[in-house]
Amino acid sequence: LWEIDPAKHRPGLVVHGAGWPLSEHGATGGSFLYHLDDRQVVVGLIADLNYANPYLSPFEEFQRFKRQSEIRKYLDGGKRLCYGARAITKGGFNSLPKQSFPGGLLLGCDAGTLNFAKIKGIHTAMKSGMLAAETVAAALQAGDQGRSDLVGYAAAFRESWLYSELHQARNFGPALHKFGTFLGGAFNWIQHNLCGGRMFFTLKDRSSDHGQLAPASRFQPIEYERPDGKLTFDRLSSVFMSNTAHEEEQPVHLQLLDSSKAIAINYREYASPEQRYCPAGVYEIVEEEAGPRLQINASNCLHCKTCDIKDPTQNIRWVAPEGGGGPNYPNM
Incomplete structure (x- = not known):
């Protein structure tokens, strides 16, 4: 979130x-810049997590993105x-799951x-929340005492414009x-402008994002420019x-199911990609006399779930921290 020169604000x-x-x-993704009120703009980069290069850092790619002339002209x-x-x-x-289960409904971005x-x-x-409210109201009126699987939500969802909109966009990613x-x-x-999203076939991603990461031996480390403190920044000052x-x-x-894998596999085979895919510097390899050790700086965590x-x-x-801690974003 930036405050920019009034002369550049639209x-x-x-x-x-x-x-x-x-x-x-070799990665895919998108970007955005939105002009809000009060001379503010929101700028961001969306990095698809199916990338293969373990040296890629989405945070550093975002810093590169801000140097692009069309973006920089607003932020300078x-x-x-x-x-x-x-x-x-x-x-x-x-990727939509079954959205109803005994005693509840899974809705919205979740x-x-x-x-x-x-x-x-x-x-x-x-x-999706409106459809859920209608489904729950109908169940209560029918005498439902709760804890049942409200399968009526699936039918209401399928008959709504929400289903149609998501179905038409299903091939985009x-x-x-x-x-x-x-x-x-x-x-x-072609799909959206000529066919209105009504293709007779469906494209699907059939592999997991984590399964796409390749061994570090297949790549060269990426050298990113140092931040200038005006347009580009380091991760720790950003977390602040x-x-x-x-x-x-x-x-x-942030719990490790098997702590030995952090060095035996992640460090030796993938060059510890958690140091780079984390946008907050939570994961850090510390070199000691006994060998490398993974240090988890959990207090930095932005709860992004990457x-x-x-x-x-x-x-x-990833489990919920105690006390409701985490980021406290103003106007974001």
Whole structure:
């Protein structure tokens, strides 16, 4: 979140991008810059977590993105107000789980109702909540005492515009992953502008994100430019801008299922990618006389859940910290 020069501010302006800079390292993703009120803009980079290069750092790629001329022209001379990060549930229609279970419903962004083609999810989350309220009201009127599986929600969802919107956007992400930025972008343009999203087939991602990470021996380390403190910044000063706080002397909420894997596999085979995919500097390799050791700086955690998804050995279990700690974002 930035405050920029009033002469550069254009309330309501939306800038979307795709591909660069992630494409230079074989990764996919998109970007955005939104002009808000009060001279503020929100700028961000979305990195798909199916990338293969363990040396890639989404945070550093974001710093590179801000140097792009179309983005830089708005940010130059401005002031950084806040920083944050989170993993986006953007699998969309193809990744939706069964949304009802005995005693509850799984709704909104937790279920994955984001329309990633538009990078919009508030309206879809609200609609899923409205459908849930109608389903619960109907069950209560029918004498339901609770704890039942409200399967009526699935029917209401299927008959709503929410289903239609997500179904029409179902191929957007998989097309970019399968065909790349340019061919995938061309496919999506044809799909949405000429066919209205009504393709007779469905593209799907059939592999897990963590399973796409390749051994470090196949790549060269990426040398990123040092931050200038004006347009680009380091991770720790950025975490400070997120107003993150946790209660002291509590159990670490980032748990290793098998601590030996951190060095035996992650360090030796993948060059400890957790040092780079974490946007907050939580994971750090400390070199000691006895050998390298993984240090977890849990107090830095932004609760983005990336480590829970991208760890190549699925060795990190993210649990809720005590005391409701975490980031405290203003106006984000």
